[in-house]
Each structure stands twice: as structure tokens, then as C-alpha cells.
Amino acid sequence: xxxxxIGCSAAALSLLGAAVVSSTAVHATTAPPEPAxxxxxxxxxxxxxMITVEEFPEDPPTVPVFHADGTFQEAESDGGSGxxxxxxxxxxxxxxxIVQTSANDEGTFEPFTRVRVSGEVSxxxxxxxxxxxxxxxxxxxxxxxxxxxxxxxxxxNVEPMGTPAGSLEDLGAIFEGExxxxxxxxxxxxxxxxxxxxxxxxxxxxxxxxxxxxxxxxxxxxxxxxxxxxxVVATTSG
Numbered sequence: 001x002x003x004x005x006i007g008c009s010a011a012a013l014s015l016l017g018a019a020v021v022s023s024t025a026v027h028a029t030t031a032p033p034e035p036a037x038x039x040x041x042x043x044x045x046x047x048x049x050m051i052t053v054e055e056f057p058e059d060p061p062t063v064p065v066f067h068a069d070g071t072f073q074e075a076e077s078d079g080g081s082g083x084x085x086x087x088x089x090x091x092x093x094x095x096x097x098i099v100q101t102s103a104n105d106e107g108t109f110e111p112f113t114r115v116r117v118s119g120e121v122s123x124x125x126x127x128x129x130x131x132x133x134x135x136x137x138x139x140x141x142x143x144x145x146x147x148x149x150x151x152x153x154x155x156x157n158v159e160p161m162g163t164p165a166g167s168l169e170d171l172g173a174i175f176e177g178e179x180x181x182x183x184x185x186x187x188x189x190x191x192x193x194x195x196x197x198x199x200x201x202x203x204x205x206x207x208x209x210x211x212x213x214x215x216x217x218x219x220x221x222x223x224x225x226x227x228x229x230x231x232v233v234a235t236t237s238g
Contacts, residue, residue, distance in 0.1 A: 038068040040066070045092075045119070046066050049154060051153045062077070076100065080109055081100070083099060096117040097115070113135065115135075116135075118131055125155065134146050
């Protein structure tokens with residue numbers, strides 16, 4: 001009986017070991033679940049852009065980034081910034097809401113405007129067009145949304161580094177007006193040096209010309225005819 005029990009125990013241990021090995025093998029060959037794709041993954045608006053506004057052609061462009069996770073961030077030329085969220089409304093279309101900050105009178109930044117955007121990326125993925133409205137968040141400004149405005153985005157692509165026109169020292173010397181470094185030939189045209197001379201012109205005192213009155217007094221011409229006296233001398237011949 002003892003041998004039978006031992007034999008059964010050995011067989012049980014053998015089966016248990018096989019089960020453990022099998023379980024370990026199955027666990028080792030099971031791939032981890034793939035992460036869920038980001039909301040905007042694969043949409044052509046994802047990336048970095050330069051944006052200009054048709055209604056304000058003199059303003060410098062903003063430089064925003066559309067992230068694949070649906071967030072948005074841009075840098076403003078005045079030192080402010082904009083953050084927001086976007087969502088795909090189609091294969092090439094999107095909606096975007098941005099809150100932009102601006103410096104107040106105290107020099108600190110605070111929420112200034114809320115911008116709502118509806119856009120569409122071109123077929124080649126290199127540009128997009130969009131309409132937007134602006135709503136002021138700061139006190140003292142008109143209430144409500146204003147627009148629509150019209151924006152154009154141009155994609156910022158990766159470009160290989162070109163052949164330098166000169167060294168960084170050359171560049172510094174050019175801006176300092178000293179020309180290129182000795183022994184270094186700088187290809188390309190250097191920016192023309194412009195000397196700004198401030199000329200202060202004092203307005204000449206007004207010249208007042210007073211014409212002296214010319215008085216012409218005709219002296220009275222008095223013509224007095226002297227009386228003509230004729231003496232007749234009688235001559236008596238003797």
C-alpha cells in the first residue's frame with residue numbers, strides 16, 4: 001500500500017508540474033494588450049504649423065502644434081500663449097477651441113480671449129484653411145463672439161541642414177558692422193550697412209519784410225511869369 005501511495009503521489013506531482021509548466025508557457029506567449037489609439041492619431045492636422053490671419057496681414061504668424069492626443073499649444077508674438085483642445089470632425093476636418101493669454105497692465109499674463117475654430121486640411125496635407133470667432137474674456141471688452149475671421153496654416157516640415165554661408169562668428173561680425181572674419185570667405189551677400197543719422201533742423205525765424213511806405217509828394221510847381229517890360233528909347237536926330 002505504501003508503494004502504491006508513493007506511486008500515486010509521484011504521478012500527481014508529475015501532472016501538477018506539467019500543468020504549471022503549461023500555464024507558464026501560455027502566460028509567456030500571451031501578448032500584452034495594445035494601447036488604445038490617440039483620438040487624433042492619423043489625422044493630417046497633427047503637427048507643427050505657421051498660421052496667418054487674412055484680416056490682419058501685418059501681424060506676425062503664430063506657431064502652434066496640434067498633438068495627437070487632442071491637445072493644442074501655440075506661442076504668441078507678444079509673449080502670450082494659447083492652449084486648447086481639438087477634435088476630428090472628418091477625415092480632413094477639425095474643430096478647435098483655444099484660450100489665449102495676454103499681458104495686463106501689471107505685466108502678468110491672464111486669460112484674454114477664447115477662439116473657436118473650424119478648419120479643413122488640404123489634400124496634400126501641407127496647408128489648411130479655417131474660420132474662427134473671437135470672444136473676449138477680460139473685463140472692459142465687448143461681450144459675445146465676433147467674426148468670422150479667416151486663417152491659413154502652413155505646415156512646418158523637417159528639412160535637412162544646408163551648407164553654411166559662414167560661421168557664427170561671421171554672423172556676429174556682420175551684425176556688428178565689422179564684415180567677415182579675417183581669412184574667412186563669406187559667400188552670399190551680407191546685409192547692407194545702414195547708418196541712421198538723426199538730423200535736427202531748427203526752423204528758421206520767419207522773415208518779416210515790411211515795405212516802407214513810399215510817399216511821393218509832388219512839390220507844387222509855381223511858375224511865375226516875370227512881367228516883361230519893354231522900354232522904347234526915342235532917338236531924335238539933330
